[in-house]
Amino acid sequence: MASGNSAAISHVGKIRSNNQDSGYAGNRLFMVADGMGGHAGGDVASAIALKRIIEADVPYETAAEAELALQEAITAANGELADTVFEHPELTGMGTTVDAIVVVGDEIALAHIGDSRIYLYRDGELSQITVDHTFVQRLVDSGRITAEEAMVHPRRSVLMRVLGDVDSAPEIDTQVLMTHPGDRWLICSDGLSGVIDNDSIKKALAEEIPAQQVAQKLVKDSLDHGAPDNVTVVIYDVGAEPTPAATSPVVVGSAAKPLAFESNEPRRTGLLPSLRLHSGRATPSGPSHFESAAEDYYDELIEEDARRAKRRRLTWLVGSIVIALAIILAVLLAYAWTQTRFYVGSDTNTVVIYQGIQQDVGPISLSHRYEDTGVPLSLLSTYDRQQIEGTISAESLKDAKDIVSRLRTTAGGTE
Known part of the structure; x- marks a missing residue:
């Protein structure tokens, strides 16, 4: 068992009607899965993925071995999602993000796909270890927009990579990292990272309190900010003395309940197969993600973003001219008044x-x-x-x- 203290908490949030997140804090493996696919799809996807991946919570000789096992488990979970959709066509379009770490000695093996995140708090500094697989992150990486613009971009919820029934061999980011006593690892769904800024996350992780209390504080912060999406938090403290509650694996969110394959209402599925919309602010009854197209759709989004940027620059230019003219007019009127004295x-x-x-x-x-x-x-x-x-x-x-x-x-x- 990994040496350290851990915690896992999942909350449905203040707007959603069901929890599509799943979380796990185990012996060596810690993960979060954020499902998508509508009222009766996202919860199934995250639960299936988590229950398959936690089979990888076993001892490993090396972190490289754990990295390979984690990748294989996630790929197998992707296959199970495809099989489930084949048997239950009403779930077509469901998918899930996955972020997981496996602790092996003083190293961790890490796997990531989607827009859930893994953070590391070490020596007073917070680092975002994973990079979101989103449309706007590609725009940031290509220099088209800034990170600040990405936070308010209308396409910020479009996912480029997830587990689901589309790609039989999804591209999963994996790596092996060293970890030190005192490190605090955070795995979370975008119900937290999309609502709470990094400074607030850092402040919570900096508190010298048990992992369970830190997780509760982060969830409460999200709820205090409206919690428009499900929020799931998993904490792992390296080298900390485990609390009695942290000595046994913990499953939270949709994976903690029996799977439900039936939808009570018609569900919209995507028409195009390579992108998905992961909306943290959808209405409770609507689908939480939207499947969209292939590379031509990506190009279309790029073009649309360029048109939007052009309109934004034109609006800014016109607005600046109007403001400048208003200032000049005000100055002229003020000067004309002085000449009456x-x-x-x-x-x-x-x-x-x-x-x-x-x-x-x-x-x-x-x-x-x-x-x-x-x-x-x-x-x-x-x-x-x-x-x-x-x-x-x-x-x-x-x-x-x-x-x-x-x-x-x-x-x-x-x-």
């Missing part, structure tokens, strides 16, 4: 009427000399001269000229 001031030796307001915007002055009245500052009383040097605001040009007229009178001049 006047004030009386001085220019070295005489009284001057200025048009505008006594402010500058950077190097731009919002006022200019309107009229030099010719009234000498030297003939004004001390009080009037101080007022003029400090400027006197006027409501209008007439008001400004009235002020100048008064100054001429007090200075002994004529109008």
